[in-house]
Amino acid sequence: NAGVTQTPKFRVLKTGQSMTLLCAQDMNHEYMYWYRQDPGMGLRLIHYSVGEGTTAKGEVPDGYNVSRLKKQNFLLGLESAAPSQTSVYFCASSYSRPGQGVGELFFGEGSRLTVL
């Protein structure tokens, strides 16, 4: 069972370059999320989607864009990468909203991004 798959797993960028992280889930979940994980700061929500064709801002959205053209895919884009975006990025999906029904988040294995 694949669950949540992220690509690429590692990437090194120079300041100003752009890139896209791809997340794919095979559990037919409506909700998908992008988090960043930094030392001592836990996981912070960047953007999320409540269904195909929808996106919304999370806690730290600046410098990122997302798209959900297909239910199973959620893309995270960096248009002009900055050193402050060096982080480990996690995609997650869930059957329902946190706090409602089955709120469990299923995470991918992460994508480590370094911006020089």
Place this chain on the structure above:
Amino acid sequence: GENVEQHPSTLSVQEGDSAVIKCTYSDSASNYFPWYKQELGKGPQLIIDIRSNVGEKKDQRIAVTLNKTAKHFSLHITETQPEDSAVYFCAASIKNNDMRFGAGTRLTVKP
């Protein structure tokens, strides 16, 4: 804003001892409190969760307690084993489909 504070940041115990991790939250509307375990190189994985209408929940060696009045909840691991070594995150649901995560606790179980 809504915050979740987690303590301690690191915890080292002997195999067989108990481990306790504590979290406090600020949003009185929070009603769902999960705990995630993250092993090295992996994504976080849910190990136990509790809702606001329950004070305690157990699953084998793991238990979570919730005090809504004081706005704090705790993870208890009994009879720790080396495979329990990982980073543990608490979280609390807030509005707008979001959850706030604590900063994490690195648990080391020494054989």
